[in-house]
Amino acid sequence: MTKAMTGAKMVVQALVDQGVDVVFGYPGGAVLPIYDEIFQQNHIQHVLVRHEQGAVHAAEGYARSTGKLGVALVTSGPGATNAVTGLTDALLDSIPILVLTGQVPTFMIGSDAFQEADTVGITRPCTKHNWLVKDTDDLARTIHEACHVATAGRPGPVLVDIPKDVQFATGTYTTKQARKSHYSPQVKGDITSITDLVKAMETAKRPLFYTGGGVVNSGDAATQLLRELVAATNFPITSTLMGLGCYPASGDNWLGMLGMHGLYEANMAMHDCDLMINIGARFDDRITGVIEKFSPHSKKAHIDIDPSSINKVIQVDIPIVGDIAHVLEDLLKVWKSRGRKTNAEGVSKWWDQINTWRSIDCLKFTQTGKIIKPQYALSRLEELTKKYDRYITTEVGQHQMWAAQYLGFENPNRWMTSGGLGTMGYGTPASIGVQMAHRESLVINVAGEASWLMNMQEMGTAMQYKLPVKQFILNNERLGMVRQWQELLHGERYSSSWSESLPDFVKLAEAFGAKGIICSDPDDLDDAIMEMITYDGPVIFDCLVEKHENCFPMIPSGKAHNDMILGENADTANAIQGAGGALV
Numbered sequence: 366m367t368k369a370m371t372g373a374k375m376v377v378q379a380l381v382d383q384g385v386d387v388v389f390g391y392p393g394g395a396v397l398p399i400y401d402e403i404f405q406q407n408h409i410q411h412v413l414v415r416h417e418q419g420a421v422h423a424a425e426g427y428a429r430s431t432g433k434l435g436v437a438l439v440t441s442g443p444g445a446t447n448a449v450t451g452l453t454d455a456l457l458d459s460i461p462i463l464v465l466t467g468q469v470p471t472f473m474i475g476s477d478a479f480q481e482a483d484t485v486g487i488t489r490p491c492t493k494h495n496w497l498v499k500d501t502d503d504l505a506r507t508i509h510e511a512c513h514v515a516t517a518g519r520p521g522p523v524l525v526d527i528p529k530d531v532q533f534a535t536g537t538y539t540t541k542q543a544r545k546s547h548y549s550p551q552v553k554g555d556i557t558s559i560t561d562l563v564k565a566m567e568t569a570k571r572p573l574f575y576t577g578g579g580v581v582n583s584g585d586a587a588t589q590l591l592r593e594l595v596a597a598t599n600f601p602i603t604s605t606l607m608g609l610g611c612y613p614a615s616g617d618n619w620l621g622m623l624g625m626h627g628l629y630e631a632n633m634a635m636h637d638c639d640l641m642i643n644i645g646a647r648f649d650d651r652i653t654g655v656i657e658k659f660s661p662h663s664k665k666a667h668i669d670i671d672p673s674s675i676n677k678v679i680q681v682d683i684p685i686v687g688d689i690a691h692v693l694e695d696l697l698k699v700w701k702s703r704g705r706k707t708n709a710e711g712v713s714k715w716w717d718q719i720n721t722w723r724s725i726d727c728l729k730f731t732q733t734g735k736i737i738k739p740q741y742a743l744s745r746l747e748e749l750t751k752k753y754d755r756y757i758t759t760e761v762g763q764h765q766m767w768a769a770q771y772l773g774f775e776n777p778n779r780w781m782t783s784g785g786l787g788t789m790g791y792g793t794p795a796s797i798g799v800q801m802a803h804r805e806s807l808v809i810n811v812a813g814e815a816s817w818l819m820n821m822q823e824m825g826t827a828m829q830y831k832l833p834v835k836q837f838i839l840n841n842e843r844l845g846m847v848r849q850w851q852e853l854l855h856g857e858r859y860s861s862s863w864s865e866s867l868p869d870f871v872k873l874a875e876a877f878g879a880k881g882i883i884c885s886d887p888d889d890l891d892d893a894i895m896e897m898i899t900y901d902g903p904v905i906f907d908c909l910v911e912k913h914e915n916c917f918p919m920i921p922s923g924k925a926h927n928d929m930i931l932g933e934n935a936d937t938a939n940a941i942q943g944a945g946g947a948l949v
Contacts, residue, residue: 367538369535370536370538371501371533372501372532373402374402375504375536376504376508376527377402377408379541380436381408382540385434386410387409387412389412389438390437390438391414391415391416391438391444392413393439393441394441394529395441395442395480395528396440396444396467398529398532399527400438412826413826413829414794414797414823415822415823416447416820416823417447418820419794420437420438421437421452421464424462425451425455425458425462425781425791425795428798430756430778430803431802432582432584433461434463434512435463436462436465437463437464437465438464439465440466441468441469441481442482443480444466444467445466445467450786453786454783454785455521455522456491456493457784457785458607458783458784459578459579461515461521461522463515463525464488466525466526466527467527467529467532468529471531474528485497488524492524493523494514494523496524498525499528501531501534501535501536502536504527504531505536505539508525509539510548511525513546514546514548517546517548519550519579519582519674551672551687552670552688553691553692553695555686558683558684559692559699561683562685563703565664565666565683566600567703567706567708568708569639569640569664569707569712570715571663571715572600572638572640572641573601573635573638573663574594574601574642575602575644576591576602576645577604577643577644578608578645578646578784579644579669579670580608580645580689581607583645587688587690587693588776590694591693592613592616594693594697595616597697597700597705599618599712600712601715602620603619603620603622603627603628603635604622605622605624605784606769606782606784607646607784609622609774613775614773615775620719620723622769624649626766626769626770626918627920628770628918629931630723635660637662638662640663640666641660641663641664641666643666643668645670645689647671647674648667648679649784654920654922654923654924655924658924658926659679659925659926660926664682665680665683667681667683670686670688727918729932730933731933732887735886737884739763740767740914743767743811744771745891745894746771746772746809746894749895750894751773753806753807755806756796756800757774757780758781758782758792758796758799759781759782759791760792760812760813760819761783761792761816762789762813762845763813763849764839764845766916781795781799791816791820792812792817793812793817793821793836794820795810797827797834800827800832804832808833808834810834810837811837811839812836813839813841813845814839814842815844815864824836824874824877824903828877835904837906838908841912843862845916848863848913849915853915853921870905871883873905874903877905879902879905880900880902880904881904882896882904882906884909885909917929917931918931
């Protein structure tokens with residue numbers, strides 16, 4: 366079906382046809398025709414953010430928490446360049462978002478017109494694909510294509526740049542059903558390779574599932590199949606930062622997160638395993654550390670829908686290109702048809718070793734005195750909120766790692782954080798996107814005071830749209846992770862790693878019209894957290910914590926997974942290792 370309409374109306378109609386119900390944006394001259402059409406309809410709600418970076422992060426939070434496409438709308442020039450950080454963040458973390466940008470009229474492109482920028486050129490390296498539409502007749506088809514590219518295969522950000530004259534002109538609207546795409550990613554894995562992996566699973570003595578955000582992106586079917594596979598084989602499972610929740614934190618086979626600040630047992634298992642099965646992770650350097658020392662004793666399998674990710678960082682023995690859900694379905698079928706075999710004796714001994722590592726309790730801490738330890742703050746937050754319909758976002762830094770360590774996630778899409786890019790300022794707008802998608806849920810942004818200040822203006826968005834997001838700030842008056850690295854790696858030379866001028870967060874909250882809470886005494890913490898949870902509106906919680914606490918475990922630069930710095934239990938770990946605690 367085709368229909369004549371203006372380009373601006375096409376944009377709105379295409380988004381409606383794609384099932385979009387929320388758009389995060391900020392108006393400007395080059396997108397005013399689109400905003401005029403948004404004003405005249407009731408299908409899509411527009412959320413006015415306070416900064417274009419906030420719009421893209423909010424779209425990311427919406428997408429990550431729902432599994433649906435997130436959409437942002439910004440103007441030309443600085444509107445588009447302000448979106449670049451969010452686009453790059455979404456590219457590295459495989460988040461499906463569509464960013465629509467205004468552009469100067471086609472006849473002015475290249476003339477250095479007011480608020481002109483080469484948006485397609487600037488965003489080419491940080492999008493999955495982008496388009497500049499110069500003909501109104503191409504606009505609807507391009508938006509439909511963009512939505513398909515963003516969500517198909519390995520998800521990611523796309524951008525459509527729309528000149529102002531294209532928005533004003535009348536053209537022919539093409540329906541979603543009329544779209545034909547040349548982009549068709551491979552979803553079914555090679556059955557011979559899958560059979561090879563099953564054969565390796567049947568004989569492995571020290572197997573390990575290493576899972577990532579690809580499991581989450583593949584949807585509920587992938588999550589359920591993964592859980593079935595773990596239960597059937599009794600293999601241990603660990604995850605990257607982005608994969609938390611694909612296997613329940615309360616599950617018997619869960620080893621916790623691995624990597625630079627991963628758990629001792631997860632990292633030791635990665636180092637000593639003889640079969641490592643990577644499911645939807647990309648061998649990020651925060652996980653691998655020094656490549657030459659990474660999992661040196663294992664046969665390696667890698668399941669990923671993105672063929673460019675396979676053998677990009679780590680050479681693997683069994684590569685399988687395909688969608689996680691499809692591959693796991695076939696993997697289970699083949700494994701069952703071959704008799705559901707595992708090396709039960711070997712796996713039992715492997716669990717004995719893993720339980721020895723677990724006994725170290727690498728996240729143990731001691732809360733003494735009247736200063737709140739950040740670990741204690743997050744353990745109490747976990748205990749008091751875990752029974753709620755809860756979604757967590759974070760900023761970036763020590764607090765992010767502590768949140769990953771001490772908060773448990775039973776299901777996917779409940780944990781939104783900036784993994785690959787490590788974007789400070791991500792969490793507050795992301796929490797707004799999550800709360801827009803889940804109006805009745807408890808949404809908490811775990812933050813550090815330095816990260817939180819980077820996009821604090823989005824509290825205005827939370828107030829305008831009555832979004833009761835909770836900003837839980839671990840305030841150590843330091844750039845905590847920077848300070849930790851300076852202590853451990855740079856001779857305790859604390860160069861520019863603290864701020865001498867921080868706001869009164871309670872007064873700041875009140876200035877926005879939100880509720881402000883401050884807590885500095887561990888004895889008062891539970892009551893303060895419950896006050897935050899039960900308040901029916903946005904909250905800024907200023908939790909004053911120990912200023913010089915370090916985040917452990919930690920794999921230092923240049924070290925292997927079995928060479929971690931531990932906190933209070935370093936002596937216990939050393940004793941176990943000294944007694945021959947490792948298998949290889």
